Amino acid sequence: MDENQIESYNRNGYIVIEDMFTLEEVNVYKNEVSYFESKKKLPNVICEDNKIRSVFAPHMHSQIYANLYKDFRLLNIVQNLVKENLYLYQYKLNLKEPFLGKWWEWHQDYPYWHFDDGVSTPDMISAMIYLDDAKSYQGPLMVIPGSQKEGIAKFKDKGNLDKNDILNSLSSNLKFTVDDTIVKTYADQNGIQVLELRAGSVVFFHPNLFHASTGNLSPYERDTVIITYNSINNLPVSENSRPDYICSKDNSVLTEIEKIVL
Ligand SMILES: O=C(O)CCC(=O)C(=O)O
DSSP states (O other), rough: OOOHHHHHHHHHOOOOTTTTTTTHHHHHHHHHHHGGGGOTSSEEEEETEEEEEEOOGGGOOOOOHHTTTBBBBHHHHHHHHHOOOEEEEEEEEEEOOOOOTTEEEEEOOOHIIIIIIISOOOOOEEEEEEEOOOGGOOOOOEEEETTGGOOOOOBOOOOTTTOOOOGGGGGGOSSSOHHHHHHHHHHHOOOOOEEOOOTTTTEETTTTTTEEEEESSSSSEEEEEEEEEETTOOOOOOTOOTTTTTTTTOOOOOOSSOOOOO
């Protein structure tokens, strides 16, 4: 990473590295997704309308995913941005089925990690790897540049949605979403970027960045992997800690794998 890329991440709250993974690599990760189709009963496989929305901790079931989060290309960038020793905090596949895949409302990730898990600073970063070419009609990630500077933004009133129910952070009705007026203020100021990217591209984003995505009404899949890294000096402290597959208890410091044998 050069200084300009680091400055761009600090200003915008995200950076895109196009074609970081080759199509050959992406095909391996994509094929592995089908392993979870028959695993819908597992607690870490989250379904909506009987379709898989997210698979948490895929590395606990798949050697292929167990290698991916240590890939030197990912760790190199994350290390340059967070500047601390890192461990794997959260890992998931977000699968948006053709015709049915549901949206993600405007939200920040950090409130979940702060309030549910007791993480005290946003010294974290997520890497979203596209496993499909994603056009606007498939519901790719949308971001509002610079919105991470708001810190934890005022939440939208979600009526009596139970904030203690962990499932309310996993479905399309999210418990912590950003207040509409704040979203509009930032969108008016900085615009909304729709990240239409090729498979193999990666978005690195800050935990306080406002982001969202629309449903997938297209006949094409929109599969992604999201890996969240945390600083080893920022371990969560919560009395009601969430399951390991959502908030990893394994805080071994990550070291890079140079060449992953697929
Ligand atoms: O998959 C997406 O489009 C957005 C996912 C997201 O925002 C999240 O998992 O927090």
